[in-house]
Amino acid sequence: MIRFRQGFYADVRIEDRFSTSIRYRNGALEESKASSVKKAFIRVYDGKMWYYASTYKLDDIQSELEDLYAVASPDFFLYDEDPVVKKFQVHKKVMMRFEEDSVKDVPMEEKHALLTSVFEDLQSGEHVKMTSALYIDRYSQYEFFSSKGSHIKYDFQTCGAVFMASFGNGDDTFDNRCDFTATSFSGLAVTGEKVRAMVEEGENFLINAKPVTPGVYPVILAPQVAGVFAHESFGHKSEADFMIGDETMRREWELGKKVGADMLSIYDSGKDFGSGYVPFDDEGTKAGKVYLIKNGVLTGRLHSAVTAADLGEELTGNARAVNCDFEPIVRMTNTVIEAGDKSVEELFANISHGYFIKTYKHGSGLSTFTIAPSLAYEIVDGKLGDPVKIAVITGNVFETLNLIDGLSDEAEIFSFVTGGCGKGEQFPLNVGFGGPYVSISKMNVS
Amino acid sequence: MNSEKLIQNTISYTVNITNNAVDSLRKADDLKTVIRVYEGECVGIAGAIGLCDEQSLLEQAKDNLNQGIPYPCNLTSGASREETVVNNALPSWEILQKSKSLVSRLAESYPDYIFSGKIATEEYSAEYTNDADTRYFYKSDDVLVSLSIKGKNSANIFDLGYGDLQTRYSEDEIVGDVGVLLNVYDLKLPFPEEEVPVLIGEDCLTYMMGHLTAEKYMSGASMFNGKLGQKIFDERVKIVLDRKTDNRRNIPFFDCEGSVAEGDEFALVEGGELKNLLTYKRSAAKYGLPLSASASANYDGVPAAGFDGAKMCPTCDSLKELVNGRAIYVAVTSGGDMTPSGDLGLPVMLAYVYENGLLLGTLPEFSLSGNIFDVLGKDFIGVAKNDAFSFMDETLIVARMKINK
Structure with missing residues (x-):
């Protein structure tokens, strides 16, 4: 039982994280481990400053809390007057969605078998020089207490397999991969056909990919790449912590401003299952669905209690920490471009010469966003052409949002077990993203 | 059966700065222990976060031998070395006050800008032992300064960054370095007409x-x-x-x-x-x-x-030896990557014109391209420390690259 003192706001977040990691290289086992880590993060707020402690000493949470109280200054009007404290929601809720189907209960042998069952397919290519197969899972139980009276318990689960092949042909090399992700082990649909298709496409790329002439071209992004584009180009700019006390940003990011093409709508939702499922954020706010852009107009942004209080807006459930080593900051959950009304074929038919970006290695975004493609193809007269080697595609964020000229009629949302979102010192945070096929009339390709 | 053990402990105090104000202080204590045992050309591993019973960890590692992970046992034997570096650059009890002082000076010195970021002091220790009588121990402390800087009239999340991980702390030098970047930030220059070398960090x-x-x-x-x-x-x-x-x-x-x-x-x-x-x-x-x-x-x-x-490794003592005239110093890039053939693409968000140890002004956004075998081959000029800064210790590659305006 945690004893909170008057004159301060405080909360305690505890995560009990189970994870599995299995790795094979060239069919030989390199790693096989199951780990459990339990840590706590404690926050005290006195109306002027936040004081934090991260600890593995779960028996000493009360004394850690007392240490933080000792350096803070009590304010006995805090609960009546402080806008941040007023914002915090109070919930008493248990929401265990994955306990009955936990990856903790799946024998290690079955996790190994998931990988080894497709080794033949993974090593099927003539030019395959090295292969890797990963299985990763995580089951976390969270418990949250606050001095306003919240007591929440919920869980999160993800699992997945990743198959990677490195190809070589003389001086030419290429890496390709395919991912399978689910929220339960039984939901993982690993198939040899998909792995073999990945190998075949990688070999085709290795043999036939040609360099591009750097320039400005029309580009079509596949749904996964559209997702990373949404995340990098606009999602980070919707995180309201950069607006605190900044009048210029408040003017620039005034809700109702036109920021993109009419057809463009982007939302963020922690309610959807997958990598970005966050039923309660790390300061106890219930998950929401927020439209960041609706029909090209800025309609919302992502908040913690501090930013919502500062801007006089509602909480959105986006205060997240990567684990109990860190304090929650404003982060995305599942960020998605909504589908449009064209078929994929119609999008391609409009392009006489451009590029199709099928998969990516990484992305980043400030005023300029950058995506490093992995598999990319030329588009010639509306048809998919040869594979091409592209280092990066880039553009100014707002110019590019206005250059979107077509969206396909179906959106896909993607989850991941490797990588994640980075912001400042906190990486990798589990997020999801997605969208439809997105056509952009001009983008820098190099 | 052979075994080895690694214990790592990090104690850190981190101050957060938001919009010219110190708004939080975080204390973290991170203790990690791993024991690896070797038998029959296999390794068994068990790790723990926090205080642990080492005997029970050893037993877990032995149990994990049954995972059958092949690994050669090749323990270093009979070696002993200990290095304790006490910099005491920014003691934990001073970090709050010194951070407030730095932020206050930055805000006063550069009133057209907003400063956010982190200042952290960290004490790290690592001890490796094995049953072949080897013991290594290392301990040090350092200071991290990581600032994001934004013009008050700018619509960007941030315009430029500044920082370093250092064994010393000097408010004067940090304020001076930031001035090197900001005093000419608003001086917008055209691209030099002559072909000039590019100064890029070691990210490639x-x-x-x-x-x-x-x-x-x-x-x-x-x-x-x-x-x-x-x-x-x-x-x-x-x-x-x-x-x-x-x-x-x-x-x-x-x-x-x-x-x-x-x-x-x-x-x-x-x-x-x-x-x-x-x-x-x-x-x-x-x-x-x-x-x-x-x-x-x-x-x-x-x-x-x-x-x-x-x-x-630097190829000479001074950047001035490598740059005869002007050069383009790349300060902020947005991502960037390389194809398997070695072709680099680097979108540059902020670059300065550099001349004789000074930054003269900023350039419009552009991108850089080149092949890594050329950048470090026929187009390579050298490597040197950036002489424009005092606190920030930065190594720069000097090379000719294609500038896509």
């Missing part, structure tokens, strides 16, 4: 490192395929893994499996020749290669090839 090394692991190279899937022992870059290019205590921050002289490079330095490229690959005990044994002494692992993971301490 990161793109290459995955291709230098022994497994990747020996499989034939590396961009350096077949080039071990051959000249791949200009003869002045030297790339090393530097674990010398004087040069590196928070990197012990030993790696996570107790390997130590001779002289605490391991050359990957020397005289432009690809000399060595990144290895750890398993890959070194498998391929008969020298140990790069750079194995890394999660606290309870199997070691793999890492590249802590990777750096390019």
Whole structure:
């Protein structure tokens, strides 16, 4: 039982994280481990400053809390007057969605078998020089207490397999991969056909990919790449912590401003299952669905209690920490471009010469966003052409949002077990993203 | 059966700065222990976060031998070395007051800008022991300054960054360095008409490192395929893994499996020749290669090839020796990457015109392209420390690259 003192706001977040990691290289086992880590993060707020402690000493949470109280200054009007404290929601809720189907209960042998069952397919290519197969899972139980009276318990689960092949042909090399992700082990649909298709496409790329002439071209992004584009180009700019006390940003990011093409709508939702499922954020706010852009107009942004209080807006459930080593900051959950009304074929038919970006290695975004493609193809007269080697595609964020000229009629949302979102010192945070096929009339390709 | 143990402890105090105000202080205590046991050419590993019963951890590691993970037992025997570096650069009890003082001075000195970021002081220790009578111990402390800077009238999330991990703390030097960047920030210059060299950081090394692991190279899937022992870059290019205590921050002289490079330095490229690959005990044994002494692992993971301490060695004492006239200093890039053929694409968000140790003004956004074999080959000019800054210790590659305006 945690004893909170008057004159301060405080909360305690505890995560009990189970994870599995299995790795094979060239069919030989390199790693096989199951780990459990339990840590706590404690926050005290006195109306002027936040004081934090991260600890593995779960028996000493009360004394850690007392240490933080000792350096803070009590304010006995805090609960009546402080806008941040007023914002915090109070919930008493248990929401265990994955306990009955936990990856903790799946024998290690079955996790190994998931990988080894497709080794033949993974090593099927003539030019395959090295292969890797990963299985990763995580089951976390969270418990949250606050001095306003919240007591929440919920869980999160993800699992997945990743198959990677490195190809070589003389001086030419290429890496390709395919991912399978689910929220339960039984939901993982690993198939040899998909792995073999990945190998075949990688070999085709290795043999036939040609360099591009750097320039400005029309580009079509596949749904996964559209997702990373949404995340990098606009999602980070919707995180309201950069607006605190900044009048210029408040003017620039005034809700109702036109920021993109009419057809463009982007939302963020922690309610959807997958990598970005966050039923309660790390300061106890219930998950929401927020439209960041609706029909090209800025309609919302992502908040913690501090930013919502500062801007006089509602909480959105986006205060997240990567684990109990860190304090929650404003982060995305599942960020998605909504589908449009064209078929994929119609999008391609409009392009006489451009590029199709099928998969990516990484992305980043400030005023300029950058995506490093992995598999990319030329588009010639509306048809998919040869594979091409592209280092990066880039553009100014707002110019590019206005250059979107077509969206396909179906959106896909993607989850991941490797990588994640980075912001400042906190990486990798589990997020999801997605969208439809997105056509952009001009983008820098190099 | 043989065993080894690694205990790592990090105690940190971190101050957060938001919009010219210190708004939080965080204390973190992180203790990690791993025990690895070796038997029958296999390894069993058990790790713990926090205080643990080492006997029970040892028993878990023995149980984990049944996972059947092949790994050679090649323990370093009879070695002993201890290095304790006490910098006491920014004591934990001073960090709050000194951070407030720095922020206040920055806000007063540069009133047209908003400062956010982190200031952290960290004490790190690592102890490696094994039952072949080897004990290594390393302890140090340092200061991290990481600032994001934004113009008050700017609509960007941030316009430029500044910071470094250092063994000392100097408010005067930090304020001075920030001035080097901001005093000419609003002076917008055209691109020099003459062909000028580009000054870029060592980030491009990161793109290459995955291709230098022994497994990747020996499989034939590396961009350096077949080039071990051959000249791949200009003869002045030297790339090393530097674990010398004087040069590196928070990197012990030993790696996570107790390997130590001779002289605490391991050359990957020397005289432009690809000399060595990144290895750890398993890959070194498998391929008969020298140990790069750079194995890394999660606290309870199997070691793999890492590249802590990777750096390019300066080719001269001063940047002025390399730049005769003006150059373009790349301050902020947005991502960037390299194709398997070595073609680089670097979108540049902020660049300055550099001349004779001074930054003269800023340039419009552009992108850089070039091939890594040319950038470090026929277009390579040299490597030197950036002489524009005092607190920030930055190494720059000087090369000719294509500027796409």
